[in-house]
Amino acid sequence: GAVVSQHPSRVICKSGTSVKIECRSLDFQATTMFWYRQFPKQSLMLMATSNEGSKATYEQGVEKDKFLINHASLTLSTLTVTSAHPEDSSFYICSAGQGAGTEAFFGQGTRLTVV
Amino acid sequence: GENVEQHPSTLSVQEGDSAVIKCTYSDSASNYFPWYKQELGKRPQLIIDIRSNVGEKKDQRIAVTLNKTAKHFSLHITETQPEDSAVYFCAAGWDGGSNYKLTFGKGTLLTVNP
Numbered sequence: 050g051a052v053v054s055q056h057p058s059r060v061i062c063k064s065g066t067s068v069k070i071e072c073r074s075l076d077f078q079a080t081t082m083f084w085y086r087q088f089p090k091q092s093l094m095l096m097a098t099s100n101e102g103s104k105a106t107y108e109q110g111v112e113k114d115k116f117l118i119n120h121a122s123l124t125l126s127t128l129t130v131t132s133a134h135p136e137d138s139s140f141y142i143c144s145a146g147q148g149a150g151t152e153a154f155f156g157q158g159t160r161l162t163v164v
Numbered sequence: 165g166e167n168v169e170q171h172p173s174t175l176s177v178q179e180g181d182s183a184v185i186k187c188t189y190s191d192s193a194s195n196y197f198p199w200y201k202q203e204l205g206k207r208p209q210l211i212i213d214i215r216s217n218v219g220e221k222k223d224q225r226i227a228v229t230l231n232k233t234a235k236h237f238s239l240h241i242t243e244t245q246p247e248d249s250a251v252y253f254c255a256a257g258w259d260g261g262s263n264y265k266l267t268f269g270k271g272t273l274l275t276v277n278p
Contacts, residue, residue: 092268093253095266142207155208157207
């Protein structure tokens with residue numbers, strides 16, 4: 050299947066700093082990518098839909114100024130957690146597909162710890 | 165928006181038994197229903213999917229059934245093995261072009277006891 054690569058896999062940062070997470074589709078072009086947050090033993094909560102060349106669409110309750118999304122090319126979307134706080138500590142995971150109604154391929158996820 | 169309910173949240177079976185996980189969805193426009201398996205610390209992986217023009221689909225020990233009228237779909241795993249132990253997520257989506265997205269259920273932790 051298609052490959053989605055996410056980097057970094059783990060990051061520890063100090064409270065108040067910003068962290069950038071990258072999501073790349075390695076062997077296909079993705080006009081749309083999705084960013085999820087997953088708490089321990091819980092489901093995948095969609096945060097936002099990243100659209101290449103346009104603004105991201107955020108789910109209700111997700112602060113767009115805190116979670117900045119940039120989808121500058123057909124193979125790369127980035128999520129920047131700005132002014133991170135301990136409550137932002139979580140597992141962030143992206144996905145991309147090759148079209149609507151097709152399999153979504155997930156990145157390996159990023160474990161963010163804010164200290 | 166779409167709402168997906170998944171049951172049970174945990175399921176424990178003996179090796180060789182069958183396991184059934186059920187999901188319901190709310191948006192009648194949804195027409196794509198994938199199932200994902202997530203092992204601890206790993207990314208979700210698609211194991212089977214079904215579209216609304218099909219009522220049942222099988223792939224070896226795994227099968228999915230869909231009842232569009234009742235808006236529910238189920239995952240069936242037969243002859244379970246310890247390596248089937250993982251969290252399983254159902255999802256619902258629709259190929260509506262730019263508004264496409266998947267809504268996930270809360271997950272089922274399946275434990276297969278040897």
